[in-house]
Amino acid sequence: MTRSTPLRSAAVIAVGSELLGSTRLDTNSLFVSERLCSLGIELRSKSVVGDSRTELAAHLRHALERVDAVVLTGGLGPTDDDVTREVVADVLGRPLEEDPAIVAHIQERFRRRGLTMPEVNRRQAQVPRGAVVLANPLGTAPGLLIEHERGVIVLLPGPPRELQPMLDGLVAGALAERASAERIYRTSLFVVGRSESHVEERVQPIYSSWLRAIPPIETTVLATPGQIELHLSVRTADPTLAADTLASARRQLREALAPDVYSEDGRPLEEIVGRLLQERGLTIAAAESCTGGLLLSRLTDVPGSSAYVLGGVVAYANELKTAFANVPADLIDRHGAVSEPVAAAMAEGIRERTGAAVGIGVTGVAGPGGGTPQKPVGMVVLAAVLPGAAARVRTVNLPGGRNQIKFNATQAALDLVRRGLLASA
């Protein structure tokens, strides 16, 4: 690639043995990914290697074969463990030279703290020939930008507060000049209450119709706990075209899937339900059995939820279903605690007892024990009572372990309320 060929692809390599253990994750790559994406530079891979010259050299060579921009984070400290500068110089076949301005900067930092620079810090002033030095006002390790025949290599210090302003400077300056006019624009839709395969079947014909769209729309379908995510992106130099394309794509998907799409901006279901309640001036209360408080906890995770969440009860013991949610004891005797009449009575009862506009009842078998052939683990009955409407009751069979069943039951309960609120609009 020549200097005039725009940068389109990137790889991030994080350096540091501590990032290979079982307790710490490299989080810098999230920031780097976002900033590169804003320039239309696609992150193709990210890797973590320890403080090993051999491993880092192998990964750097491998990245240089595949992408235009390689961003290395960490390994710029003063000790023997900090190998990034040396490995980059080695792989590019360039000598390391001491930069007197960096030495002066580091000496000055130590002097300000009343200290003398240890000799070992001189290593941080070693620069591969031809590199542009990126000032680090917040630490001793400068960053480096190196142009080579196939693209660029960027070396950034590991601490996020040093890395982030440095990368921001590059994204506003040198990297923006080297990027194409094309940028990547993204949008996402979040679907609840449907299986991945169901969603896949609905969206596949639409995705196929986009194959020859200009600009092409990249699509992903992702199943995450309790929901399906649809991610779309387009790459173009025209921001208006991007906005129009994605808006039209979103509309097509929304129409094909409505009312299963609950969010187009990543806000969680409890927040969507909260907003619908607030728009309609309604309050909510819940009587929970198998979800054990998780439903009310999610509803109250939303800042400001005290405006519409009154509270409710966790009625694990059947006596509490009667004492706190007015469920007649003989109803439980006749139908069992996990049954549609009991769920409906819980929703009605908690609504009466709290004076809430909307009442929810959830009862089920979270497992691992307690299942029967008629009422197996994962069977959950949900009920929602909204103003002026009959109770909406649903029985679902949820897969997974206890915590997944609990979570998916709250997801189904929130969705039942959401659909009820939309239907009553």
Added chain:
Amino acid sequence: MTRSTPLRSAAVIAVGSELLGSTRLDTNSLFVSERLCSLGIELRSKSVVGDSRTELAAHLRHALERVDAVVLTGGLGPTDDDVTREVVADVLGRPLEEDPAIVAHIQERFRRRGLTMPEVNRRQAQVPRGAVVLANPLGTAPGLLIEHERGVIVLLPGPPRELQPMLDGLVAGALAERASAERIYRTSLFVVGRSESHVEERVQPIYSSWLRAIPPIETTVLATPGQIELHLSVRTADPTLAADTLASARRQLREALAPDVYSEDGRPLEEIVGRLLQERGLTIAAAESCTGGLLLSRLTDVPGSSAYVLGGVVAYANELKTAFANVPADLIDRHGAVSEPVAAAMAEGIRERTGAAVGIGVTGVAGPGGGTPQKPVGMVVLAAVLPGAAARVRTVNLPGGRNQIKFNATQAALDLVRRGLLASA
């Protein structure tokens, strides 16, 4: 490498375009790293690639050149995006063949939920020739173990609850057979109710005394939400020596820190409290305000908790504190909802109303709004009433955002009960 050469080095490759964006991290690699380490297999690198055949193939080839064991996570779903199986078959030059047992397993999973298997799920039954199929009782995607001339490749599904038991099975079986005799043995202690610096000061003299121990003990102090973790490890080929060394180390730390050490096996605080309650034949109920149901949800996360958790109330609205937990309205008027008398009354009241042996009350300011100079965001008042004892009441000031305050408040409430139960033993 031949089949008898032990596996010593590994690389993890996580597959999924969503892991290359700016919002999600691959966390499976932490678990994989820990388990491989327990077999003395060193993780040399970890990488994330998108759902791209070319990228995954390049990374897999690169890993195969450098390490004995390659662990691939994700990309085993039923859709076109799920490329892991195909790429592995391709790189190894082996054909993919449909495994009828896998098809039957997936069909059965759908049948149990009253559904028919979509045709697309057949892709999950495609297996590279010679692969050992790893059963996945918790999902549709089986794992795969593939021996090749230079080592092994392991394919694991992305969802942690499916991946973890599958890898545990391999670590106990096929991978253990292939590892060297020298293992890394670990133990951990979990401390609640103390600051990191307090714990540091207590353990530092003990850590120093271990510097010349044989085998050497590696130590880490790690602050995680609501607790401090102490991790110890030794590397040796002698399991008895490892067990003795770690048991003695644990004893020293426990004595220096008791009763702040709540767990030595990673069981969470809600499970420890549950076990104490069961041992004493006691039941529990809670009245929650600012934690919004999270405390009861955590208590009921424990399988079998219905034996001792009766339930409780989420009294976000003050009226519910009175209606459901017998808190006198004038007590709230006099002291405010966030006050020691109200927390104690909530604990007493829910105990009376439910007939539970132990009652908990939690009230506080979770933020971000609602703080005052006298009662700032993060101020939480906890109360626990145990049989035959006066209410234990504590006021804490918790740092962080809304969710962190909620979680740490439940942690403090559970710890208050734990200490109460230990004191009354």
